[in-house]
Amino acid sequence: MSDRLPIPGPGERARTIAARGPATLLPPLPTLPPVAGECQSDRVAPLLHHVHADGSATVLLPDDQVAPEPGTTMVEIVDLAPVPLREPVRGLLxxxxxxAPVSLDEARxxxxxLxxxxxxxxxxxxxHGATMLRLTPLSMVVADADGTHPVTPEAFAAADEDPFCHQExxxxxxxxxxxxxxxxxxxxxxxxxxxxxxxRPLGLDRFGLRLRVEAIEGDHDVRLAFERPIATLDELSGELQRLVGCPFLALQGGR
Structure with a gap:
C-alpha cells in the first residue's frame, strides 16, 4: 500500500490552472516544455483567454499582434500563489x-x-481593434510540485476543476x-x-491544505491531507477544525 498522500490527478490540476491563471503565447520548444523563469523576448500576453473543455483555447489579441498566417504556438498558463511568496509560481500548464483567426461571425x-x-x-x-483566435491543441503538459505530466484531451475533458478553484x-x-x-x-x-x-498558506484543494515553509536554506512545501476528499464549505470548515484541533474554528469572511 502506498504512503503517498492523495492529490488531484493531472487532468484535474490542468483544468484548475486553466480556469484561473494568466496566460502568454510563445513559440514552443521542439521536444520539451519551457523552463520556468526562462527569458522569452517574444512572449505575447493576450487581452483575454479561455480554455474550453476539449482543451482548445480562445484568445483575444490586438489586431497588430495577429500573425497573417496560422502557425504553431504554445499557450502558457501560470498558477500563481494568492499570497506574496519568494517563489510565487505554483504550477504551469x-x-x-x-x-488561427476565427471569422468575425463565429467569434461573436x-x-x-464566454x-x-x-x-x-x-x-x-x-x-474594434481586437481579433479572436482559436488554438487547436496538439499536446498538453501540466507541471507543478507533484511532477510534470502529459494530459490527453480525453483526460482534460473528463476532469473537473477543483471545487474551491475560484474561492481559494x-x-x-x-x-x-x-x-x-x-x-x-x-x-x-x-x-x-x-x-x-x-x-505561509500555499494552496487549497479538495484533498488537503498546502503550506510553504520559507527558511534561510530554502523553501519547502508540505501538504496536510484531509481525512477524505471534500467539496463544500461545511466540509472544509470541519477539516480545518480537525487540523487545528479547535472545535470552534469557522472559515468566514474569505472574500
Missing part, C-alpha cells in the same frame, strides 16, 4: 497547437458563450491576514526540522 457567437460563463468588458473590443485565493489571503493563530497552530503538523521557518 502548456498547451501547444495551431493558432463564441463571445456570447459572456454567459465569465462576463468580461474586454470582449467588447472584438471587431480569497480564503488563503484571509487565513494569512486574519488568522495568524491558525497558521501557528498548523505548525505542529510539520517535521521538526521545518518548524522554525516562516509558515
Amino acid at each position: 502548456w498547451i501547444t497547437g495551431r493558432l 457567437e463564441l463571445a456570447v458563450e 459572456v454567459e460563463e465569465r462576463p468580461d468588458p474586454r470582449l467588447l473590443d472584438l471587431g 485565493a480569497g480564503w488563503l489571503r484571509h487565513l494569512e491576514l486574519s488568522h495568524t493563530d491558525v497558521i501557528h497552530t498548523l505548525r505542529r503538523h510539520l517535521p521538526d526540522r521545518l518548524r522554525g521557518g516562516h509558515l
